[in-house]
Amino acid sequence: MVNRLADATSPYLLQHADNPVDWWPWGPEAFAEAERRGVPVLLSVGYAACHWCHVMAHESFEDDGVAGYLNERFVAVKVDREERPDVDAVYMEAVQAATGQGGWPMTVFLTPEKDPFYFGTYxxxxxxxxMPSFRQVLEGVDAAWxxxxxxxxxxxxxIRADLAERASVYGAGAHHPPAEADLRQALAGLARSFDDKRGGFGGAPKFPPAMAVEFLLRHHARTGDGDALRMAERTCEAMARGGIYDQLGGGFARYAVDAEWVVPHFEKMLYDNALLLRVYLxxxxxxxxxxxxxxxxxxxxxLLRELRTPxxxxASALDADSVDPATGKSAEGAYYAWTPGQLTEALGAEDGALAVxxxxxxxxxxxxxxxLQLLSDPAEAEAEAYARIRARLLAVRAERPAPARxxxxxxxxxxxxxxxxxxxxALLDRPDLVEAAVRAADLLLAVHLTPEGRLLRTSRDGRAGTNVGVLEDYADxxxxxxxxxAVTGDSEWLGLAGGLLDTVLVHFADEASGALYDTADDAEQLIRRPQDPTDNATPSGWTAAANALLTYAAYTGSALHRTAAERALGIVGALAARAPRFIGWGLAAAEALTDGPREVAVVGPASDPATAxxxxTALLATAPGAVVALGEPGATDVPLLADRPLLDGRPAAYVCRHxxxxxxxxxxxxxxxxxxxxE
Incomplete structure (x- = not known):
């Protein structure tokens, strides 16, 4: 038996396609069915790499008795939060307001009009x-209904009225772009929450603070502030040496459950690794x-070995759980953890003892x-053995049952x-990485970009999903x-970026205030239009768009895009002192705005090594947000390159501001x- 999720493109929804629960995907049909039957809607939101989502599915959604009761008295709707971040954001806000906490799986009961009235998680x-059992919750909600x-x-x-009150538009236009004092206050706020001993900010659990570290690096580059660099270096070193980092295969787990970065929550997300890759670079x-x-x-x-698709x-993520060969049961971290005996078996007594x-x-x-952790580098005499051990363990681990993707x-x-x-x-002389980036961009153009210039959020196996792009899709x-x-000098990419940013200005911006919404003005209307300038696991779509608008303006001289970036960044000044850990991408963009950003035009024949x-050198710039244009003499397709002649017949670089x-x-x-x- 399969249910209505069998045709989904989301692996998370497909995981539930053979449940005895008669799941519906999110859509008007589900709510019309609830209206027709006069029953409430159970909304269950999760994602494929979510450990407790799997647990609740196995315990409750695969249970015939629970499923029978649920099917009789509710319309059950399953949502992948990564496909529909707008649905997730609106109802998570309600859950957090009502219970003081949130998480996934998120369990919300709705009227057929989509209004929430009872909440929970697992x-x-x-x-x-x-905690009551899930069956008790179902019976209680049914009785109340x-x-x-x-x-x-x-x-x-x-609840609807409360959410509407919270939904007042952030007054970005009422604030000036962040001033120097705002950036200093943000730095002071980060310093107060910095864990000087163990790196990172706050206590357990600890999440990789990629956006805040990017701000710290840019602030140091612009001002020379040693404390900013020290916090960035200490955090990056602690994460790289801890258990949150995969010491054999590379890449970071989602977060550490402890304050020392030792014990990870083992799921590996594309967004974390993309952001941290750039930070370490x-x-x-x-x-x-x-x-x-x-x-x-x-x-x-x-990224290339384990997340690249055909x-x-x-791909979005690797699960935390996998089958433990010793027990035959699924367990969190089974793929990554080792006992001393396993190391000896894989490596022999001498190398096994060294690995321990x-x-x-x-x-x-x-x-x-x-x-595995690597709290100190191997001694010079151990370097060869370390490389051998690491390669051997990676090969042995590859024979274990792998986490689902x-x-x-x-x-x-x-x-x-x-x-x-x-x-x-470009910077580490790996042309294969640039080629991989181009290929991924080509896929977005071929599958995610519609003929009308609009983005679709997801695809799978080269087939586009039906969910429209949200602000972060356009911005990122x-x-x-x-x-x-910047890396290739192919101006087609600049033009394509401009098209996406024009869509942001037309469909996501509030004309009166300069604030940005997470969904387009012509997207599905939920009980409120989501809007959030703060970072979560990924940069806020709002500040990511501001950063991209600022960059595009630096290439083109567009006052429209520059002004939009400045207005959008007004919110950063309002939040810099109060919540610097959660506005890091906006603070990084504000550093670029404060510095200019600098515009570098490199002009010369492509065949001349001096041009390269x-x-x-321009790409090595630490000046915050510096933009780099590359072209032949006489190029006119990029405004920053216009009227930039050679210097006495030689390739030349022009450094500009505005x-x-x-x-x-x-x-x-x-x-x-x-x-x-x-250099």
Whole structure:
């Protein structure tokens, strides 16, 4: 038996296609059915790599008795939060407001008019730790719906009114773009929450603060502030040495459950790894740190090896759980953890003992297994053995049952990966990474971009899903295309980015205030239009769009795009002091705005090595948000390149702010000095 999810493109929905629950996908048909039958809607939201989503599915949604009761008295709707972040955001806000917490799986009961009236997250199959069982919740909601409909209606109306009150448009236009004082206050706020001993911000659990670190690196580059660099370096080193980083295969887990970065929640997300790849690359660019370079390359290789799809895009995630060969049961982290005995079996006694010591295998988990850490570099005499051990363990691990892969392609997250891979390939002499970025961008153009110039959010196996793009899809895809232009000099990418950003201005911007919404004005109307300028696991669509608008304006001289970026960044000034950890991408964009950003035009024949040398130096710039244009003499397709002649017949670089340029130079050292580039 299969249900209505059998034709979905979402791997998460497909995981539920053979449940006895008669699931409906989100859509008007489901709510019309609830209206026809006079029953409430159970909305269940999760994602494919979510551990507790799998647990609740196995305990409740695969249970024939629970499913029978649910099918008789409710219309059950299943949503992949990664396909419909708008649906997730609106109802998660209600859950958090009502319960003080949130998470996935998210369980919400709605009227046929989509109004929520009862909330929760995971419910166990039996009452536990003060939580009712899922069956008890179903019975209680059903009884209230049938016996006290007026009370249910009053609750739903009150919640809708509360959400509407919260939905007042952020007054971005009422604030000036962040001033120097705002950026200093943000830095002070980050310093107060910085964990000086263990890196990162706050206590357990600890999430990789990629957006905040990007701000710290840009602030240091612009001001020379040593504290900003110290926080960035300490955080990056702690994450790279801890269990959150895959010491064998590269790539980062979603977060650490402890404050020391030791015990990860093992799911690996594309967005985390794309963002962290770029952060470690930028740390290397700023300092020349060898560990940062290694982590960047290993993470890039992880993306290509384990997340690239046959069509050239990048899959969303790897599950936390996999089958443990010792027990035959699915367990979190089974693919990644080792016991001393397993290391000895794989490596022999001598290398096994060295591996136990190098990787701190001391029984972090049950049954004496440990995640691998690398708290100090191998001694010079151990370097060869370390390389041999690592390669052997990676090969042995590949024989274990692998975690499942959520292989849907999300436009926004692929945009982040495109930007990171393009820059890494260019700066670390890995043309294969640039080629991978171009191929992923080509997939977005071929499958996700409609003839009308609108983006679809997801695809799978080269087949587009039906969900329309949200703000982060347009902003992060534009970010990827802009990075591709900087690296390749192919102006088509700049034009495509401009088209996406024009759509942002037409369909996502509030004309009166300059604020940005997460959904387009012609998208499905939910109980409120979601809007959030703060970062979550990914950069806020609002501030990602502001950053891309600013970059595009620097290439083109467009006052329209520049003004839109400045207005959108007004919200950063309002939040910089209060919530710097959650406005990091906006703070990074504000650093670029404060610095200019600088505009670098490199002009010369493509065949001349001197042109390539100047181009590479320009890409090494640490000046915040610096944009790099590359073209032949006489190029007119990019405004920044117009009227830029050669210098005495030689390739030249022009460094400008607001299209006002310093004297051109053919000297790489002089160019590096003007841009804070480390040669």
């Amino acid at each position: 419910f166990p199959p039996e009452p536990r730790h003060g 049938r016996e006290r409909p007026e009370e249910v209606g009053e609750v739903a109306a009150r 930028h740390l290397w660019r700023a300092t020349g740190d060898g560990q940062a370079r290694r982590i960047a390359l290993e993470t890039a290789d992880f 069509e050239g895009g990048f 010591r190098l990787f701190e295998v001391t029984g972090t988990f049950e049954h004496g297994a440990s995640v 959520d292989d849907k392609v999300v436009a926004a997250w692929n945009g982040l990966a495109i930007a990171a891979l393009a820059e890494t390939g 895809t534009a970010e990827g295309f802009l990075a591709l232009y 040398g100047l181009h590479r 299209f006002t340029c310093d004297a051109p130079t053919a000297d790489r050292a002089a160019l590096a000095a003007s841009l804070g580039a480390r």
